[in-house]
Amino acid sequence: EAQVTQNPRYLITVTGKKLTVTCSQNMNHEYMSWYRQDPGLGLRQIYYSMNVEVTDKGDVPEGYKVSRKEKRNFPLILESPSPNQTSLYFCASSLSPTARGYTFGSGTRLTVV
Amino acid sequence: GEDVEQSLFLSVREGDSSVINCTYTDSSSTYLYWYKQEPGAGLQLLTYIFSNMDMKQDQRLTVLLNKKDKHLSLRIADTQTGDSAIYFCAEYTGTASKLTFGTGTRLQVTL
Numbered sequence: 303e304a305q306v307t308q309n310p311r312y313l314i315t316v317t318g319k320k321l322t323v324t325c326s327q328n329m330n331h332e333y334m335s336w337y338r339q340d341p342g343l344g345l346r347q348i349y350y351s352m353n354v355e356v357t358d359k360g361d362v363p364e365g366y367k368v369s370r371k372e373k374r375n376f377p378l379i380l381e382s383p384s385p386n387q388t389s390l391y392f393c394a395s396s397l398s399p400t401a402r403g404y405t406f407g408s409g410t411r412l413t414v415v
Numbered sequence: 416g417e418d419v420e421q422s423l424f425l426s427v428r429e430g431d432s433s434v435i436n437c438t439y440t441d442s443s444s445t446y447l448y449w450y451k452q453e454p455g456a457g458l459q460l461l462t463y464i465f466s467n468m469d470m471k472q473d474q475r476l477t478v479l480l481n482k483k484d485k486h487l488s489l490r491i492a493d494t495q496t497g498d499s500a501i502y503f504c505a506e507y508t509g510t511a512s513k514l515t516f517g518t519g520t521r522l523q524v525t526l
Contacts, residue, residue, distance in 0.1 A: 306457075333512050344419070344503065344516040345458075352512055360513060392457055399512050403448050403505075406457035 304329045308393050308407035315383055315414055323378045323410050325393030333396040334376040335360070335404065336368065338389040345392065351376055383414040419506055419517035426523045433491040435520045437504035440485060444506040447480060448514065449489045452501045461489070461502075491522075499524045 306327045315321055327334065335350040337360075347360030351370040365387055367379040376395075380387060390411050394404035418440045427433045439447070445466050450458040464471045464478045464487075471478045477490040487504055501521050505514040 335513060337516075342423075342518055344518040345505075345514075346516075347513045350512050394458075396512075399507055399514065400446050403446075403450075403460040403463055403507075404458075404514060406450075406459075408455075408457045 304405070306393055306395050306405050306407035308391075308410050311408065311410060313410060313412050315412070317384055317414055318382050321380050321383060321412075323380075323391060323393075323412070325376045325378065325407060326374050327376075327393075327395040327405070328374065329395060329397070329405065330373065331395035331397050331405075332373070333399055333404075334370065335394045335396075336366070336376070336378050337392045337394065338362065339392060339409075340389050348378070348391075383412075385414050388412060388414050419504060419515055421502075421504060421517040421520045423518065424521050424523070426525060427494050429494060429496060429524055429526055431494055433489075433494045433498065433522055433524075435489045435491075435502050435504075435522065437487040437489075437517050438485055439487065439504075439506050439515075439517075441506060441508050441515070442482075442485065443508050445509060446507040447478075447487050448505045448507070449476075449478065450503040450505060450516075452503065452519070454500075458503065494522075494524050496524045496526070498522060 336348040337345040349368040393407040448463040501519040
């Protein structure tokens with residue numbers, strides 16, 4: 303089944319403890335992106351990648367890192383999480399972001415205390 | 416600049432039509448989308464419209480685009496309880512390969 307898989311689905315962590323949210327897609331998509339969803343703000347792009355080893359900042363990149371060493375994987379790294387990073391995170395991938403839009407993962411709900 | 420706005424909430428009766436509205440500000444948008452988010456799930460692409468079109472119909476869904484007013488709407492005919500969800504409009508301008516999303520409209524379908 304074609305899908306975007308994120309792990310974990312739920313995570314509670316403490317301020318400053320490094321964490322990684324994994325994202326993997328099995329559709330051979332070149333484009334991948336991370337979004338965060340916050341009430342009243344919709345979804346905002348954190349980072350995106352147009353291909354292996356090509357990544358760039360989105361609208362809200364502060365406090366996050368990404369890497370794209372393989373086409374299928376696009377992990378999101380929080381080196382020192384803070385409470386304002388408590389949010390619902392979505393990974394998405396696309397063959398072409400235009401007519402096909404993005405395929406989204408099921409989301410990771412992160413709470414930083 | 417990019418800004419996409421939607422009303423936060425819409426309540427309709429089962430069987431009625433729902434119309435969800437969206438306004439955007441970036442006139443260079445090439446594609447506009449409607450996504451559906453059910454509780455606890457990711458976003459599912461419902462439909463999209465290219466900027467040179469003014470209407471697109473897909474079964475119970477009708478998308479209308481007014482480029483002059485930068486207004487996009489999604490009409491759901493014969494709304495069912497399974498249509499209860501949050502609906503997001505989004506625009507693609509080619510910048511940063513990203514979609515810019517609206518704040519989402521929560522559709523509640525009552526019996």
